Amino acid sequence: MVAVGSKCRTCRGSAIIDLPRHNANFCAEHFMELCRRQVVKAIDHFKMLTRDDRILVAVSGGKDSLAVWDLLLDLGYRADGLYVGLGIGEYSETSAVYARAFAEQRDLHLIEVKLRDDYGYDIPTAARATRRVPCSACGMSKRHIFDKAALDGGYTVLVTGHNLDDEAAVLFGNTLRWDVEYLARQLPVLEARAGFPRKVKPLVRLTERETAAWCIVRGIDYLVDECPMALGNKHLAYKSALNAIEETSPGSKAGFYFNFIDNMAPLLAGRALADGLELGACSNCGAPTTGNVCAFCHLAETASAHAPVPVELVMKKGRGKR
Amino acid sequence: MVAVGSKCRTCRGSAIIDLPRHNANFCAEHFMELCRRQVVKAIDHFKMLTRDDRILVAVSGGKDSLAVWDLLLDLGYRADGLYVGLGIGEYSETSAVYARAFAEQRDLHLIEVKLRDDYGYDIPTAARATRRVPCSACGMSKRHIFDKAALDGGYTVLVTGHNLDDEAAVLFGNTLRWDVEYLARQLPVLEARAGFPRKVKPLVRLTERETAAWCIVRGIDYLVDECPMALGNKHLAYKSALNAIEETSPGSKAGFYFNFIDNMAPLLAGRALADGLELGACSNCGAPTTGNVCAFCHLAETASAHAPVPVELVMKKGRGKR
Helix, strand or coil, X not given: CCCCCCXXXXXXXXXXXXXXXXXXXXXXXXHHHHXXXXXXXXXXXXXXXXXXCCEEEEECCCHHHHHHHHHHHHCCCCEEEEEEECCCHHHHHHHHHHHHHHHHHCCCCEEEEEHHHHHCCCHHHHHHHHCCCHHHHHHHHHHHHHHHHHHHCCCCEEECCCCHHHHHHHHHHHHHHCCHHHHCCCCCEECCECCECEEECCCCCCCHHHHHHHHHHHCCCCCCCCCCCCCXXXXXXXXXXXXXXXXXXXXXXXXXXXXXXXXXXXXHCCCCHHHHCCCEECCCCCCEECCCCCHXXXXXXXXXXXXXXXXXXXXXXXXXXX | CCCCCCECCCCCCECCEEEHHHCEXXXXXXXXXXXXXXXXHHHHHCCCCCCCCCEEEECCCCHHHHHHHHHHHHCCCCEEEEEEECCCHHHHHXXXXXXXXXXXXXCCCEEEEEHHXXXXXXXXXXXXXXXXXXXXXXXXXXXXXXXXXXXXXXXXXXXXXXXXXHHHHHHHHHXXXXXXXXXXXXXXXXXXXXXXXXXXXXXXXXXXXXXXXXXXXXXXXXXXXXXXXXXXXXXXXXXXXXXXXXXXXXXXXXXXXXXXXXXXXXXXXXXXXXXXXXCEECCCCCCEEXXXXXXXXXXXXXXXXXXXXXXXXXXXXXXXXX
C-alpha cells in the first residue's frame, strides 16, 4: 500500500498508507485522524446529523457500512443498525455473519429484515420473475425496506455507507446519459418528505480504499467479496474508468464529485423527478406512490408468486446475455 | 476491422467495417453513404451551413480535417482550406505535405500561415518560453489565426474537423471539473460575434475510426501520427476512458455527447464565460480582448523573443515531468 520507508505526514513515523489525492502518507493513528476529519467535514458541511438525531445505519456487512457505523460511534453519535437479508445464496449468509458479529461485539441494536421470510421472495427470484437486472430489483427492495424501517422505528435519519467511489460512479453513469432528473437528486443529503426519511451519506469524502483501510486498522472483519450478481455491471465499469483517470490525475475523482455539488447541483435544483410528482399512498402498504400500488409491492407480489430461483442460475443467465 | 464473411447491412455484399454503435456492418459504398448521411444530419439538425456560405476549412493534414473538407466537397459545398504551420519539427513538415497534396490534386485553394515566418515563433518555443503545456499555446495560436484568416478572407463560416471522439473527450474533461463556463460553450455551432467568425463542426456524428475509414476508402493520404507533443496529455486519457465505456456499452459515447446537447446545454445557455464579457480591441492586432493586448499577441511577443527551441527538447522535458 505504501513504499517501504515512507513517513507519516503528521508525525514522521512509519507510514502504512499512501494517499496520492492528499499527496501524503500516514501512519495508522494519523490515517484514522484523517478519516474522522473527513467524516466530520462532510457531516458539518452538508449539515447531515445532530447529536439529537435518532440514527439508523443501513448495514450490509461490507467495509463501507461497517466503517460508517463505527465512525459515527467513534465520533460520539448513537446509532442502531439495519440489516436486510437479500437471499443471494452464500454471499448473503456470510454478510449477515459479519453484520451480526460487529453489532454483538459492541452490544449494538441490529434490526434484521429477511426478504424471503418477511416478503416471500429473494433477489435472484425477483430478478428472474421480473426479468430485470438483479441490481434494479435489489435497489428497489432495499430502498423500500430502509424507508419503512426508519419510519416505523421513529428514526430521524437513515445513514448509508456510500463512499466517494460509489457517488462518483453513480454521478458518472447519470452524466453519461445526462439524465437531468437523476442528476438533480444526486446529493449527499436527501431531506425527509412525506413517507420518506431523511437520508445522509457521511462517507462521501472517503474512497473505498480508505474505508477498507479504516476497517483493517480498526480490526473490523467485513465481507470482502463484491456481490456475485453485480459482477460485470455498469457501476463497476464506471468505477474503473474513473480510477484510470484518477491514476493519471490524483484528485480528479473528488473534483468530479464535489465540483458537481458546488457548481452544477444548484443549477439543477427543483428538477428532480420527484419534485414535480403528486404522491398518494400505496393501497397495500401505505408507502408513497404515484399509482395505486407501489413499485415495491408490485415487485414483491410478482416475485413471491414465482418458484424460488437459486442465485447460480440467475448469474449464469446474466453472464450469457452480456 | 470486421469479421470475415460479414455482410453489409444495406446490400448484403462483403462488409469492410463493423460499427457496433449502429449494430451493423457495411461495404465501402454503403459505409460512405452512412458517413454522408451522418454529416448531412449534423449540418441540417444544427443548421451549420447553407449553399451560400463562403466556407473555410481548417486543415491539419490529419484524417479528420481532410475528411471534412472532402465530405463537404462531395456534398456539393465549395470550400477553401487553411493550413497553419506550427513548427513542430518533422511532424509539421509532413503534415504540410499531406495538406498541400490534397489541395493540389483537387485544384483547391489552400491558404498557408506559418507561425515562424509570419509571427516569429513556433509551438515548441512558445511552450518553453511561456512554461505552458504545448497544447495550450497551440490551441490559442490556432484559434487566433483561424479567426483572423476567416474574417480577413471574407469567409462566412469556419469549419473544423472535430469528430465525436474529440467532442466527447473535451466534454468529459469539462465535466470532470464541472466547469460550467466551458460546458456552456461546448456546442457544434458557435455563432459569429464581433471579431469572431461563425464556427461549425460537421463531423460530430462520426467517430475517429469512421473518419479514418472514410479517408482509406476514398484513397486520401493523411498523416497518421498523433502530434508528438500531445502524447500523454489528458485529452488522450479522456478518450481512452470513454473508449473503455464504449466497448462494454456501444453507443455510450454518442449518447454522452448528444444527450448533453439535448438535455443539458439548454439549461446552461447564457452561462458561457464570453457571454458576460465586454470585449475591446487589441491595441496591437485589433482582435477582441478583455485587456489592452490580446492573449495571442502577448504569447507571440514572449515566444518570438525567445531563442528557437527544437521540439525534441520540449518533449523530453514534458516526459520527465510526468
